[in-house]
Amino acid sequence: MIDHSIKGKTVLIAGGAKNLGGLIARDLAGEGAKAIAVHYNTSATKPAADETVAAIKAAGSDAFAFQADLTTAGTVEKLFTEAKAAMGGIDIAINTVGKVLKKPIVEISEAEYDDATAVNSKSAFFFIKEAGKHLNDNGKICNVVTSLLGAFTPFYAAYAGTKAPVEHFxxxxxxxxxxxGISVTAIGPGPMDTPFFYPAEGADAVAYHKTAAALSNFSRTGLTDIEDIVPFIRFLVSDGWWMTGQTILVNGGYTTK
Known part of the structure; x- marks a missing residue:
C-alpha cells in the first residue's frame, strides 16, 4: 500500500516565502514533512523566506530557501536540481507563482502581455516539466491558477487568459x-485577501468582490482567505492523489465552470 501522507515527504514550493505559499509551507511542516524547499523571487522577499524557513525548522522539518526568477526555463531547472540535491529527492511540487493584471484589452501593451505570459504560463509549464523529470515516483504536482477561469467578466483577459493554459498543461x-503514479492538479482560488489583490482593484471592485461569493458573509474578509485554500492543497498533494488532471475552483461560490 502506497503511503500518500505528508509525513516524511520532501516538498518544493514555488512562491513559498509568504502569503499563500508561506502558509502552505508552515502547514505541511506541521503535517510532518521531512524537508521543504522554499522558493522566493527577489532579494526583497528574502526576509520573508528566512522567516518561513525558521518557522518550518521550529516545527521539526528541515528547510532550505532558494532565490530564482522562474520566467526562464534554465532557472526553473536549476531550482529543481538544487532543491533535489538539498533534500535528497522531491515528493511534492507546489507552484503558487502568479501576477495579476487588470486592464482593458485595448490598453494592454505587448510588454505587459509578454510579462503576464512569462509569469503565469511559461513558468508553470516549465515547473511542471521539471517536476515531471525530478519528482520521485508517486509524487504530487499542484499549480495555483484562478477562479476567473470560470468567470465571464471584462478586464482580466491577460491575467486569466495567461493562467488558462495551465489547465491544459x-x-x-x-x-x-x-x-x-504522479498526480497533477490545479487549484483556482477566488479573489484572495493578500497584498497581491488590492493594488489591481479600485474601491468599488474590492467592495463587489467582498460580496460576490455565496459564502462571503461567513468569510473573515468576504474574500477567499488563504486559510481556506491550504486544506484543499494539502488534500490534493496527499490523500487526494486519485484526483488528477483536474482544475478545481475553490472560492465559496464566486464562480463555477
Missing part, C-alpha cells in the same frame, strides 16, 4: 506522468 501532464 495539468491534463496533459496527468496523462504523461500517470504511469509513474
Amino acid at each position: 495539468t491534463r496533459a501532464a496527468s496523462k504523461e506522468f500517470g504511469e509513474r
